[in-house]
Amino acid sequence: MLCFLLLTVSFCYSQTPDEKIDKQIVETYTDTSQQNIFFRDQGKEITSAITRSGYYLVKVHAETDSIFRRLYHDIIVRKFDRHWYAIRLADTSNLHATAPYFQYVLAANNNWKLSPSFIRKKDKLPQNASYNFLVKVSDKNAFKIFVNQHVSDIRLIKINEDVQLFLIRTNIGFIQHNILPLEIVLNIEIRDVSPKPETVIDDYLIDVNTINLFQAANPGIRANDMTVSLKENLFDTTDIDFKGRIKPTSISSPTTDDHATIMSTYIGGGGNSFFRGKGIAPGVLLSSSDFEVLMPDGDAIYQQYDISVQNHSYGVDLENYYGSDAAAYDSSIISNPSLLHIFSAGNSGNGTPGGGQYSGIRGFANLTGNFKMAKNILTVGGVDTFYRVMSFSSRGPAYDGRVKPELTAYGNSGSSDASAITSGSA
Numbered sequence: 001m002l003c004f005l006l007l008t009v010s011f012c013y014s015q016t017p018d019e020k021i022d023k024q025i026v027e028t029y030t031d032t033s034q035q036n037i038f039f040r041d042q043g044k045e046i047t048s049a050i051t052r053s054g055y056y057l058v059k060v061h062a063e064t065d066s067i068f069r070r071l072y073h074d075i076i077v078r079k080f081d082r083h084w085y086a087i088r089l090a091d092t093s094n095l096h097a098t099a100p101y102f103q104y105v106l107a108a109n110n111n112w113k114l115s116p117s118f119i120r121k122k123d124k125l126p127q128n129a130s131y132n133f134l135v136k137v138s139d140k141n142a143f144k145i146f147v148n149q150h151v152s153d154i155r156l157i158k159i160n161e162d163v164q165l166f167l168i169r170t171n172i173g174f175i176q177h178n179i180l181p182l183e184i185v186l187n188i189e190i191r192d193v194s195p196k197p198e199t200v201i202d203d204y205l206i207d208v209n210t211i212n213l214f215q216a217a218n219p220g221i222r223a224n225d226m227t228v229s230l231k232e233n234l235f236d237t238t239d240i241d242f243k244g245r246i247k248p249t250s251i252s253s254p255t256t257d258d259h260a261t262i263m264s265t266y267i268g269g270g271g272n273s274f275f276r277g278k279g280i281a282p283g284v285l286l287s288s289s290d291f292e293v294l295m296p297d298g299d300a301i302y303q304q305y306d307i308s309v310q311n312h313s314y315g316v317d318l319e320n321y322y323g324s325d326a327a328a329y330d331s332s333i334i335s336n337p338s339l340l341h342i343f344s345a346g347n348s349g350n351g352t353p354g355g356g357q358y359s360g361i362r363g364f365a366n367l368t369g370n371f372k373m374a375k376n377i378l379t380v381g382g383v384d385t386f387y388r389v390m391s392f393s394s395r396g397p398a399y400d401g402r403v404k405p406e407l408t409a410y411g412n413s414g415s416s417d418a419s420a421i422t423s424g425s426a
Contacts, residue, residue: 018082021081021357022084025082029112030057031106034106055088055112056105057084057086057104058085058086058102059085059104060085060102072101075087075090077112078112078113079400113180113186113188115190115321115324115370116355116356117321117370120354120355121190121192126172130170131171131192132167133188133189133191134188134189134324134325135165135168135187136187137166137182137184137185137186138185140159140164143164143166144159150178153174154168155168162299162335163295165295165324165328167295172190187324189323191294193316195291195292195314195315206280206421208383208409209425211425215280223284226309227287228267228309229289229302229305229309230260230288231289232253232257232291232314233257233260233290234255234257235261235263235264240273241271241272241273242268242270242286243270245268245285247286249288251289251290252288252289253288260288263311263313263416264286265277265279266279266421267281267284267311267423267424268285280425284424287307291314296325296329296332296341299336309340309342309423310342311419313344313420315347315348315394316368316369317369318351318353318366318367320353320354320356320359320365320373321355321370321373321399322374322398322400325371326371326374327374329341329377333374334376340378341377342378342423343372344414345379345393346366346368346393347394347415348368349366349390349391350362350363351366352366353365363395364397365397367396367405368394373399373404378407378422379406380407380408380415380422381394381411382408382409382411382414382418383408383409383418384410385410409425
């Protein structure tokens with residue numbers, strides 16, 4: 001048995017996986033400066049010393065978890081593993097209504113605002129080194145004022161005003177001591193790695209998904225006057241296969257690379273240079289969005305350029321959680337119902353997740369980026385010509401058990417191909 005003392009209550013855990021997770025959550029998210037605790041033991045109410053409004057760490061009884069989420073979703077600010085939540089109690093007078101659902105209640109610290117990958121990394125990375133951070137806030141104007149007051153410590157890179165999401169560059173120490181305690185800050189993600197394309201191009205087959213048969217039977221369906229956006233580096237705008245069908249944007253990358261050009265060819269090549277250069281939607285208009293900023297483009301951008309599909313053939317680390325950029329992509333779809341975001345699942349099919357309820361299980365839950373956990377997008381895996389999932393293709397499930405990826409397509413060289421083929425088909 002493993003026992004540890006927290007506040008005035010001793011918790012004893014045997015070394016089962018579930019109880020290890022409970023111990024980690026309590027140690028990570030509890031405010032040890034507060035002396036208030038409420039818990040129930042085998043259905044018997046012990047005590048309650050919650051007298052202040054604020055944030056609390058609670059564990060809900062497993063049998064009432066779904067009911068609690070349905071009835072009290074407005075007070076939930078974060079869901080952890082094993083029926084643990086961070087909640088905000090603005091008024092403790094109605095605590096009796098929610099108390100029967102709770103197994104444990106403890107005062108929460110501000111770590112609930114940090115993404116799991118940030119929590120794992122924050123003590124291992126240099127505190128004074130600068131990194132990019134995504135900061136989700138509840139009041140964008142107040143946070144703009146804060147940024148302007150600390151221009152010597154913060155470089156503002158990008159704002160998505162629609163979802164109140166800021167991309168900034170600063171150091172971990174400033175995040176922890178100055179930004180994390182702000183009441184208006186809801187979530188912080190670290191972006192210490194750059195996105196990378198998820199393919200090695202060596203073939204292109206459109207017969208696997210019977211696209212060639214569809215094109216032969218429906219020669220008039222070419223996606224004329226529709227627009228697809230590729231979020232990555234810029235494709236070759238001088239390529240004859242895209243002639244007359246390029247929509248320049250103000251948000252494209254200054255860097256041109258072959259991967260973007262090949263993805264554009266898969267989606268909408270005209271077949272002018274060679275028959276294999278004909279894409280799935282050869283009449284589509286093509287636009288570009290720089291993937292150095294890993295958040296959705298603003299609603300005004302999607303509407304201004306009349307974008308109906310945005311392809312995302314890239315990934316970052318294995319991130320087995322629902323983060324602020326996942327929420328932002330879900331919001332993007334809600335605000336733009338005629339828009340579809342399509343992501344490659346990743347090329348880490350043999351990877352082992354380092355966090356979440358599937359932590360340590362090789363070959364599962366290894367999607368490359370928490371944004372691929374979004375609920376309103378399509379995440380696409382790769383199959384070979386026999387419709388077998390490629391060993392490198394990242395697998396689900398999502399952090400919460402949802403099926404991921406939702407679709408597969410031919411992607412013998414990488415899930416980038418599968419994503420692009422799906423985008424062209426969409």
